Amino acid sequence: MSNEKHHIVPYRVYVFVLLGLIALTLLSIEITHIDLGSLTVAGAMVFAAVKSYLVLTWFMHLKYDKPYIVTMVIFVFAVFAVTIVVTFLDYLYR
């Protein structure tokens, strides 16, 4: 829409985020060499979550979007979380 302000993000910010994502990818591979027992999957998921956060915030411009857009994204993650919890009502109590 022409009446909306667009926030221009400098290229260097994208480069920093990209480097961060590459570093986190390497770390998520490295962490699989460490035996964390039952937390192995959780460890990998933490890195994946941080990477998703970076992509959503910077590459997908959530940082500069209107609150209702951010709310929608949070809603989607909340639905995802609830779905996981409900599925585990089966697996944990079987």
Place this chain on the structure above:
Amino acid sequence: MNSTSIENVANYLKYKGKYKGLLGWIFSTDHKRIGLLYLYSMATMFSVGVLLGLAMKLELLAPGKTIMDAQSYNATFTVHGVIMIFMVVVPGLPAVFGNFLLPIMIGAKDVAFPKLNLLSWWLYVAGVFLVLAALLFGPGTPDTGWTFYAPYSFKTGTNMLPAVFGAFVLGFSSILTGLNFLVTIHRLRCPGLKWSKLPLFVWTLYGTAWIQLLATPVVGITLVLIALERLFGVGIFDPAMGGDPILYQHLFWIYSHPAVYIMILPAMGAISEIIPTFSQKHIFGYKALIASTMAIAFVGYLVWGHHMFTAGMSGTAQYYFSLLTFIVAIPSAIKVFNWISTMYKGSINLQTPFYWAASFIFVFLIGGLSGLVLGALAANIYVHDTAFVVAHFHYIVFGGTGFAFFAAIHYWFPKIFGRMYDKAWANTGWIVFFIGFLTLYSPMFYLGMMGMPRRYYDYLQEFHGGNILSTIGSWVLVTGFIIIIVNLVRSARIGPKAEMNPWNGKTLEWTVPSPPPLENFDEIPELGENDGPYNY
């Protein structure tokens, strides 16, 4: 409200763009032409699905083999289900009437992404051809049922991969339509059209679009996992390799139960447009209807496990899913009460769309109440996988979505084609179809209660009477269907010209010519404080 009068502009049916003839349709990005492309494609597939259904009922006319063997019967109900679910009722009302009417109802010239819209239809066609390829080529027609349950779906020798990939592609089409509608509703509403003034059909498209966007990817991934099981034996659903087939059921129903609401919500939206128009009265409980739409969309997302009560799920999960299933019935009931209250003391105009809408309420009510029987844990075990489930499902999906679709086509037909159908034949078609529907599906409730299992080509002698009645019902229903189709096709070509607003409707589509011009409005309309979709 500013009405537009642009009679001189070529209507969308006659408009000549870059391409002519068929190419002018299949490459058109006009939302109305895309809506009709969906209508014709879906009507074709629906007819195929009806023929398969007819063949199944003919097989069940008598015990033992009647016209096909067990394997053919398994393939027939699989293909019937895949076609009717993925190609007819899931795209359903949004693909046809959503595409055609959403931009007009919100005062826009098109959807937010017209090219993406055309891509959705192309993906739909690609998905259809992939599924058809599974039927016509390879080692045999898929025989898993439309649910593709593991582990059988990766062990059967039939041609599963194209069917699964076809369903995957059809899912993409659905996601893109949902995304398009979400953005359109958020960004392209005309000035003055607040959320609190949106027609209820638009609200239901909005709720549906969210489900399409959030649930469809889950089935996409699940179908990919089935393909990986077949191709590489990854073992995620294979108990022999430490996998869990019940996980497949969870993943499948995480999509496929919300998909029922993808089917039924827009149907409810169409009914919410038709009833006030033919009662000439403001809709009763506008805000309650919106709240119930969004509640169904949200709660309906979390009840998938009620398809799995006998699968070996934990007791805790069963209690949870049963409870939420009962809760989701509440907003559905609110809608029914609101529709009936709208009619109360209204100036009811008995026309074909109203007959369809009223019969929708009747069959939806029976379908919904029989759903509560299935939602109760103890009763579910008794009737699980019996003909009772088939009856319930068809009362909801065929009686719900199907009846609403026929209501909608008879309601918006003069707007879409600019011609009026023969009302006497339309009413005849409705009553024959309605009688056929009740005769076809009602005996299945009885047969299921008596213990007749679903998905068998054979049955015990004691079920013969109910099955004869049901098969006769299928013939009556098809007779009604033929009357309806012949009347509509004939009227679209040579019916008398329709007025701009033959039913005295108040939503924006009734302010543009019939059929609408290419970009709907010469000037984007502007709604005043006192304008609204149901202000009679």
